[in-house]
Amino acid sequence: MSQETEAVLQLLGDNEEQILSQWLQEAGANASRITEAGRRAMRGEAEDILRGLREALRAGGDPEAFQAPAWNALRGALEALSRSRAAQGQSAGDTSVFVLAFKRPVFGLIQERMKSQPERQMGAVWTVSTLVDRMAQWTVSTYQQSREELIRRQQQDLLELSTPVIKLFEGVLAVPMIGTLDSSRTQVVMETLLERIVETGSRLAIIDITGVPTVDTLVAQHLLKTVSAIRLMGADCIISGIRPQIAQTIVHLGIDLQGIASKATLADALELAMQQQGFVVSRRPA
Amino acid sequence: MYRIPILQMADTLLVTIQVDMQDQMALALQDDLANKISSSGAKGVLIDISALEIVDSFVGRMLAGISGISRILDATTVVVGMQPAVAITLVELGLSLAGVRTALNVERGLELLAQGRRENALAR
Numbered sequence: 001m002s003q004e005t006e007a008v009l010q011l012l013g014d015n016e017e018q019i020l021s022q023w024l025q026e027a028g029a030n031a032s033r034i035t036e037a038g039r040r041a042m043r044g045e046a047e048d049i050l051r052g053l054r055e056a057l058r059a060g061g062d063p064e065a066f067q068a069p070a071w072n073a074l075r076g077a078l079e080a081l082s083r084s085r086a087a088q089g090q091s092a093g094d095t096s097v098f099v100l101a102f103k104r105p106v107f108g109l110i111q112e113r114m115k116s117q118p119e120r121q122m123g124a125v126w127t128v129s130t131l132v133d134r135m136a137q138w139t140v141s142t143y144q145q146s147r148e149e150l151i152r153r154q155q156q157d158l159l160e161l162s163t164p165v166i167k168l169f170e171g172v173l174a175v176p177m178i179g180t181l182d183s184s185r186t187q188v189v190m191e192t193l194l195e196r197i198v199e200t201g202s203r204l205a206i207i208d209i210t211g212v213p214t215v216d217t218l219v220a221q222h223l224l225k226t227v228s229a230i231r232l233m234g235a236d237c238i239i240s241g242i243r244p245q246i247a248q249t250i251v252h253l254g255i256d257l258q259g260i261a262s263k264a265t266l267a268d269a270l271e272l273a274m275q276q277q278g279f280v281v282s283r284r285p286a
Numbered sequence: 287m288y289r290i291p292i293l294q295m296a297d298t299l300l301v302t303i304q305v306d307m308q309d310q311m312a313l314a315l316q317d318d319l320a321n322k323i324s325s326s327g328a329k330g331v332l333i334d335i336s337a338l339e340i341v342d343s344f345v346g347r348m349l350a351g352i353s354g355i356s357r358i359l360d361a362t363t364v365v366v367g368m369q370p371a372v373a374i375t376l377v378e379l380g381l382s383l384a385g386v387r388t389a390l391n392v393e394r395g396l397e398l399l400a401q402g403r404r405e406n407a408l409a410r
Binding site for chain 1: 382383
């Protein structure tokens, strides 16, 4: 253990209570918008972090090697902090500010206690500074990870929810597409639609793109692929819900949608589908 | 080498592919089918690939080839019962089999052939 680490460890051990209260004040725990329970939780988190830090220093942990097993407890405490902050919906900035607020009370103490030895003072400040930076860095990266995990999960949910295949009428299936069409979504749509065609023995599938915000060449290509696959299965396909702006874009981009039946609305498409299969819908005279 | 049997039902030839296609088999089938169409004067060819789970570009091209050959010999080809995975694979390979008629199952395929014949008879 280096001299600086030892000095810092002793400093932390001797003034635990003072550091904690100053830290929390610095982090804004005394603001009026924070409830008593919130303040207690913050104190608990701060205590955990401080305890983890002292344990790591005692075990001879090197701040330059933050991934080493000596830092396990501290990393755990920081992870718990960022996870709970992420769940509360606080930003990554707020979370790291909490950790960085730890610097001020410790720096104050170092300045006060080591007045007589400027060289040691500088070393201790450097040690603490590096350490706190590492801690903040770790907090932000775990915060980001937990957020990304959340986003991934939501994406998966969205993917599964947003591609229902509906049986509209005997032998007619419909897929209302909502959201941007990318290759992974097209794949899912294609698979579920083709499977349902086999299951139900449908002759016709309607792809409704009312909910697709933009159509570019890539999206058009995905659509064409889906249509070809449906045709290969021995069923027909109608695309409906092409909005006026999208129709203009398609023509301006020079996308060739020839050979694909398209209708303005889902109702028109259904009408065509029923006509093709010889169904006649008529209103009973009043 | 295993040869894929070709069954004749009235003026329709029925080919059921039940094993994984190898290139040699595909070529032999193409050959046999051309001979059979011309000798029997069949007007329709029905290729059932519902048991086929693996396709490559060669098999895809073979299907297109058979369709082209039979068109020249005045017979309509209908490919029936393609599995979803097979359809997706063919599309990803860039083979959309333009000019090949398709149907969901053998029954629908026969319907399609009968319909085609009726239209032809009217045109004459």
